[in-house]
Amino acid sequence: MQKIKDILKEFSTEYIEDYKKIWIKSKLTTSDSLLSVAKALKEEGLRSLSTVSPTDFPDTDTIEMNYFFEDLQTKRNLWLKCDIPREIEKCEIASLTPLFASANWHEREAFSMFGVRFLNHPDLRPIIASEDFKGKAPFRRDFDWDAHEKDTMIHMKMIVDAFKEEQENNEINLDADSSEMVLNWGPTHPASGPIRLRIHTDGEEIISVDPDIGYVWRALEHLVTKKDFIGAIVAVERLCFMDNINSMVGYSMAVEEIAGTEITPFAKWMRVLLGEVARVSSHVMGLGGFFNNLGLHTLFMWNMDMREFFLDFLESYSGARIATAAIEPGGVRYGLDMTMFDELQKAIEKFDEGIDEVYTIFVQNPTMKMRAKQVGQLSADDIEDFGLSGIVARGSGVKTDIRMDEPYAAYDEVDMEYITQKDGTSYDRFVMLFEELKQSVNIIRQAKKHIEDGVASGAFNPTKDHMVKVPKKLPKGEAISRVEWARGEVLMHLVTQEKSSKPYRLKLRAPSFNHTMMLDHLLKDKTLSDVPLVFGSLYICQGDLDR
Amino acid sequence: MDTLIQAFVFPGLLYILLWTVGLFWFFRKFMAKLHKRVGPHYNGPAGTYQTLFDFSKLLTKESITPHGVNPYLFSMMPLLALITAMLPAAFIPWTEDYPVVVTSYGLLALVVLIGIEPFLLFLTGFGSENKYSFLGGIRVLAQSISMETAFLLSALSPALLFGTMNLTEIVEQSTWLSFLILFPGFVVYFIALLGLLEQPPFNIPDAEQEIVYGFYTEYSGTNYFLLKMAAFAEFMAVFGTATTLFLGGHYGIFFDGYIFFFVKMLMVAIVMMTIRAATPRITLKQMLSFSWRYLVPISLLNVAWVMVAKVFFFGSI
Numbered sequence: 001m002q003k004i005k006d007i008l009k010e011f012s013t014e015y016i017e018d019y020k021k022i023w024i025k026s027k028l029t030t031s032d033s034l035l036s037v038a039k040a041l042k043e044e045g046l047r048s049l050s051t052v053s054p055t056d057f058p059d060t061d062t063i064e065m066n067y068f069f070e071d072l073q074t075k076r077n078l079w080l081k082c083d084i085p086r087e088i089e090k091c092e093i094a095s096l097t098p099l100f101a102s103a104n105w106h107e108r109e110a111f112s113m114f115g116v117r118f119l120n121h122p123d124l125r126p127i128i129a130s131e132d133f134k135g136k137a138p139f140r141r142d143f144d145w146d147a148h149e150k151d152t153m154i155h156m157k158m159i160v161d162a163f164k165e166e167q168e169n170n171e172i173n174l175d176a177d178s179s180e181m182v183l184n185w186g187p188t189h190p191a192s193g194p195i196r197l198r199i200h201t202d203g204e205e206i207i208s209v210d211p212d213i214g215y216v217w218r219a220l221e222h223l224v225t226k227k228d229f230i231g232a233i234v235a236v237e238r239l240c241f242m243d244n245i246n247s248m249v250g251y252s253m254a255v256e257e258i259a260g261t262e263i264t265p266f267a268k269w270m271r272v273l274l275g276e277v278a279r280v281s282s283h284v285m286g287l288g289g290f291f292n293n294l295g296l297h298t299l300f301m302w303n304m305d306m307r308e309f310f311l312d313f314l315e316s317y318s319g320a321r322i323a324t325a326a327i328e329p330g331g332v333r334y335g336l337d338m339t340m341f342d343e344l345q346k347a348i349e350k351f352d353e354g355i356d357e358v359y360t361i362f363v364q365n366p367t368m369k370m371r372a373k374q375v376g377q378l379s380a381d382d383i384e385d386f387g388l389s390g391i392v393a394r395g396s397g398v399k400t401d402i403r404m405d406e407p408y409a410a411y412d413e414v415d416m417e418y419i420t421q422k423d424g425t426s427y428d429r430f431v432m433l434f435e436e437l438k439q440s441v442n443i444i445r446q447a448k449k450h451i452e453d454g455v456a457s458g459a460f461n462p463t464k465d466h467m468v469k470v471p472k473k474l475p476k477g478e479a480i481s482r483v484e485w486a487r488g489e490v491l492m493h494l495v496t497q498e499k500s501s502k503p504y505r506l507k508l509r510a511p512s513f514n515h516t517m518m519l520d521h522l523l524k525d526k527t528l529s530d531v532p533l534v535f536g537s538l539y540i541c542q543g544d545l546d547r
Numbered sequence: 548m549d550t551l552i553q554a555f556v557f558p559g560l561l562y563i564l565l566w567t568v569g570l571f572w573f574f575r576k577f578m579a580k581l582h583k584r585v586g587p588h589y590n591g592p593a594g595t596y597q598t599l600f601d602f603s604k605l606l607t608k609e610s611i612t613p614h615g616v617n618p619y620l621f622s623m624m625p626l627l628a629l630i631t632a633m634l635p636a637a638f639i640p641w642t643e644d645y646p647v648v649v650t651s652y653g654l655l656a657l658v659v660l661i662g663i664e665p666f667l668l669f670l671t672g673f674g675s676e677n678k679y680s681f682l683g684g685i686r687v688l689a690q691s692i693s694m695e696t697a698f699l700l701s702a703l704s705p706a707l708l709f710g711t712m713n714l715t716e717i718v719e720q721s722t723w724l725s726f727l728i729l730f731p732g733f734v735v736y737f738i739a740l741l742g743l744l745e746q747p748p749f750n751i752p753d754a755e756q757e758i759v760y761g762f763y764t765e766y767s768g769t770n771y772f773l774l775k776m777a778a779f780a781e782f783m784a785v786f787g788t789a790t791t792l793f794l795g796g797h798y799g800i801f802f803d804g805y806i807f808f809f810v811k812m813l814m815v816a817i818v819m820m821t822i823r824a825a826t827p828r829i830t831l832k833q834m835l836s837f838s839w840r841y842l843v844p845i846s847l848l849n850v851a852w853v854m855v856a857k858v859f860f861f862g863s864i
Binding site for chain 1: 581582583584678679682685747748750751754755756757758759760824825826827828829830831832833
C-alpha cells in the first residue's frame with residue numbers, strides 16, 4: 001500500500017487517503033498525468049482496471065472520471081479520480097486501453113453514455129446504446145429523455161435503417177475470391193440469448209468474432225436516479241434475474257456506507273443466507289446451460305427441478321420466486337418466520353439427493369471432457385490483463401473472491417476456502433461451477449445453523465432485528481461497494497447529493513461485460529462448433545452485459 | 548387390390564404415418580421420463596393425440612417459400628426425401644408374406660435407398676439460400692460420406708455370412724449362432740446408424756446451438772412436415788434393416804409374427820434414445836477422425852472376422 005502512495009506522491013494530487021481496508025483513494029489535479037500514473041501503477045502490479053466511471057457535474061462544468069485499479073494477487077486497490085472539462089468538444093482524456101486491455105469496452109461505454117472521447121483508443125465505436133442515441137450522451141444530467149422519447153417512430157426507423165445498411169454492406173468489403181462470410185450468431189438464435197456475435201468464418205473456421213451487445217439495454221444506471229433510495233433496489237436487482245440478491249446487497253452496502261448505518265448481525269447473516277440461495281439457483285442454471293450448449297438438455301431439466309426447491313424458499317421468505325426485492329438499505333426487507341427454514345431444509349435435502357448423480361453422469365462425462373478441455377483456455381495473465389473475475393478467474397488458478405478478499409455481510413465469520421482449478425479451459429470453468437455449488441450449499445448450512453442457534457439462544461430476534469432505519473435523505477457523499485456475484489465481481493459506485501432522496505449516480509460494473517470482451521481472443525482460429533461451448537463456459541448473462 | 552393395400556395401408560402410407568405419429572410420441576414420452584419431466588399429457592390418454600395434433604397443425608399452416616430461393620429445389624426436395632425414405636418399406640420382410648417386392652438383391656436396394664437420403668437433405672440445404680442451411684447441408688454431406696463406408700461394410704456382413712442378398716433368405720437362415728457372429732457388425736452398424744440419422748452424439752448437421760436448425764432452418768408448414776416425416780420413415784427403414792439383418796426379423800421366442808419385428812425395432816430405438824439423453828454432441832472434426840480412424844478400420848476387420856467365422860463354423864466359403 002505504501003508503495004502505491006509513494007507513486008502517487010510523485011504526481012500532483014489533491015489528496016491521497018486510505019479508504020476502507022484495502023483501498024486507496026486519490027484525485028489527480030490534472031488529467032494530463034493520468035497516462036504516466038497508470039503506467040507506474042501497472043509496473044507496481046495493479047494490472048487490472050476494474051471499470052471507468054464518469055460522473056457528470058453540470059454545476060461545476062466538469063466530468064469527474066473515476067478509475068478503479070485492482071491487483072488481484074496482493075489485493076491492493078486504488079480509486080483514482082480526475083476532472084475533465086464538460087463541453088463536448090473539449091471532453092477528452094487519454095485512453096488507458098493500450099496499457100490495460102480491460103479498459104477497452106469500459107471506455108467505449110463511457111464514450112457512448114457520456115460523450116467522453118478517449119484519445120488513442122484503438123476502436124472507439126459506440127457500444128450498448130442503440131443507433132438513435134449515437135452522439136447524444138444519454139447519461140449526462142441534462143439529457144432530455146422526454147424529448148427523446150417523443151420521436152419514437154423516427155428512432156425506430158433509424159435503428160431499422162442501420163440494420164438494413166449493415167445487412168447490405170457487411171459482406172461487400174470481403175475478398176470476393178475467398179470463401180469468407182459473415183455469420184450472425186444471435187440475437188434470435190437458439191443458444192445466444194439477446195446478444196449478436198458477428199462471426200467472420202471461412203466455412204467452419206472462425207476468422208474473427210465481433211460481439212454486438214445492447215439488445216436488453218434498460219439504462220438501469222439512469223433508471224435508479226429516477227427512484228428513491230429504496231425504490232432503486234428493484235432496478236438494481238434486475239442486473240440479472242438469476243442472482244438478484246447479491247446485486248441488491250452491493251447497492252444496500254453503498255447506501256449504508258454513505259448514511260453511516262451499521263446493520264444488525266442477524267441481517268448480515270440473512271444476507272449471507274439469501275445471497276447463497278440466489279447463487280445456488282444461478283449456478284444450477286449455469287451448469288445446465290453449459291450442457292444445453294452441447295446439445296444435451298438432460299442436466300438442465302434435472303437442475304431446474306432442483307432449483308425449484310430453492311426458489312420455494314425464496315418465495316416463502318419474500319413472496320416472489322425470481323425478483324424478490326428482499327434486500328434493502330438497513331438490512332433485509334422481511335422478518336424471518338422460523339418455519340420458513342423447513343422449505344430450505346427440503347431444498348438442501350433435494351440437493352444432497354441429486355448432486356452425486358450429476359457428478360458421475362455429467363461432470364465426468366467423457367465426451368464433454370474431450371471437447372471442453374481443448375477450447376477456451378485462459379491463462380492467469382489473461383485474467384489479470386482483462387480484469388476477469390468469478391469462476392472464470394478462479395478456473396485459471398487466480399485466487400480472487402470478494403467474499404474473502406474484502407469480506408462483507410457476515411462472510412468474515414463464514415468458514416470457506418478459495419476454490420481454484422489450474423488450466424483455465426472451458427472444462428475447468430464447468431468444474432468450478434460444480435465445486436462452488438457445493439461450497440454455496442455448505443455456506444447455506446452454516447448460515448442456517450448460525451441463525452437457528454442465535455434465535456434459540458435469544459441473541460437474534462428474527463421478527464425485529466432484520467432492519468434498522470436508514471434516513472430517507474442522505475448527506476452528500478460517495479461510496480463504492482464490491483460483492484462476489486454469481487458471475488464475478490460487481491462493483492457499485494454510488495454518488496449522492498446533499499439532502500437528496502435519490503441517487504445522483506450509480507455505476508454498475510458487471511462481470512459479463514469483461515467476459516464477453518474475451519470472445520474474439522478465445523474463438524479465433526477455432527471452429528463454429530466451439531462458439532456455443534466457449535460462450536456457455538464464460539457464464540455470461542445478457543442482463544448484466546447490457547444493464 | 549393387393550397392390551393398393553400395400554401402397555396405402557401396410558407397409559405403405561398409412562403404416563408409415565402411424566409409425567411416425569407413434570414413434571414421435573414415444574420419443575417424447577421416453578425423453579421426458581429421462582429428463583424427469585411429464586411430457587405430452589393433456590391430449591388423449593397419456594398425451595397420445597399430441598403428435599397427431601402437431602402434425603395436423605403443420606399440415607394446415609401456410610407453407611412459406613422464402614424470397615430468393617430456388618422454388619423447385621426448395622419444394623421438391625421434401626417430397627422426394629419422403630418418397631425415398633418410404634421406399635425401403637417395400638423391400639423389408641415384415642413377416643413371412645412380405646416383402647412386397649421380391650428380389651434377390653433386397654439388401655442392395657435398402658443400402659442404396661438409405662444412402663441416397665443424405666444427398667437429398669444436402670440439396671434442401673443448398674436450395675434454401677441461407678447460411679445456416681448451407682452449412683447444415685455441407686455437414687450432412689461430410690457426415691454421410693464418412694459414415695456410409697462403415698454402414699455399407701457392416702450391412703454387408705450378413706450377406707457374406709449367408710452368401711445371399713435376398714433378405715427373406717437372410718432372415719430364414721439366422722440363428723443364435725449367426726447373431727453372435729454378426730454382433731460386432733451390429734455394433735458398427737448401430738454407430739453408423741446414429742451418424743446417418745443425425746442422432747447424438749452425431750447430431751452435427753442440425754446442431755441448433757451452432758447453426759440454428761441446419762438444413763431445416765427455412766422450412767415451415769407442409770414442407771417441414773414432409774421433412775420430419777421423411778426423417779421418421781428413415782428411422783423405420785434403418786431400424787427395420789437392422790432387425791432384418793442382425794436380429795432375426797419376425798422370428799420370436801414361442802411364435803413368430805410381426806409383433807416381434809416391431810419389438811426388436813423398438814429396442815433399437817430405446818438404445819438410441821438413451822444415448823441421446825446422456826451424450827453431448829461432438830464436433831465435425833472429432834466425428835471425421837472417429838469415423839476414418841476407428842470406425843472404418845473396425846468395419847473392415849469385421850468383414851475379415853465374418854469370413855473367418857464362416858469358414859470355422861459353417862465350413863465353406
